[in-house]
Amino acid sequence: MAPDADISLASKLALLLRRKAARTGQRPSVRTLERATAATPGGKPAMTHQVINDLLNDEKRDPKTSQLLGLARAFDAPVAFFLPRYNGLTSLEVYEASADAREALRLIHDLGDDGAAELLEAARAIRRRHGKTDTNIPEVPELPPTVDPPRPGRRRRLSFTEAADRAVSDLEGH
Secondary structure, three states: OOOOOOOOHHHHHHHHHHHHHHHHOOOOOHHHHHHHOOOOOOOOOOOOHHHHHHHHOOOOOOOOHHHHHHHHHHHOOOHHHHOOOOOOHHHHHHHHHOHHHHHHHHHHOOOHHHHHHHHHHHHHHHHHHOOOOOOOOOOOOOOOOOOOOOOOOOOOOOOHHHHHHHHHHHHHOO
């Protein structure tokens, strides 16, 4: 994927939802995600489940900053990933998690392309020393295919007559 290609927020959320499902073994509900957007456990969510649903379905595309922070908490992802053209989940996670990575970038910021090329070559040499020969690391980590277990559906409400018929049937053992 080209670094400047624009991926929609809904697509990014779908990817993160798949990643969360792969980690936990099942897809979280939007209500679970709503609770996870809160700044503190049990606190007020940053957005409602309806807003999350609208974002997932690409019906809403412009969440507030506080909502982006909540999404980052709910999906365990860097908040920058939700911004347009910031598609490199792998590099953003490294940047967010590692002070040394941030320091390395800070040190080459005024060295231009030559400095970046030297840093890149040094990183490739380090990977080779660690036995990691694949330098084609995906911007978004590969996810295993997930299969959502079927969720029990909600039984529809029965009319009074249907409920009475079902009760009679249950009592008679049918």
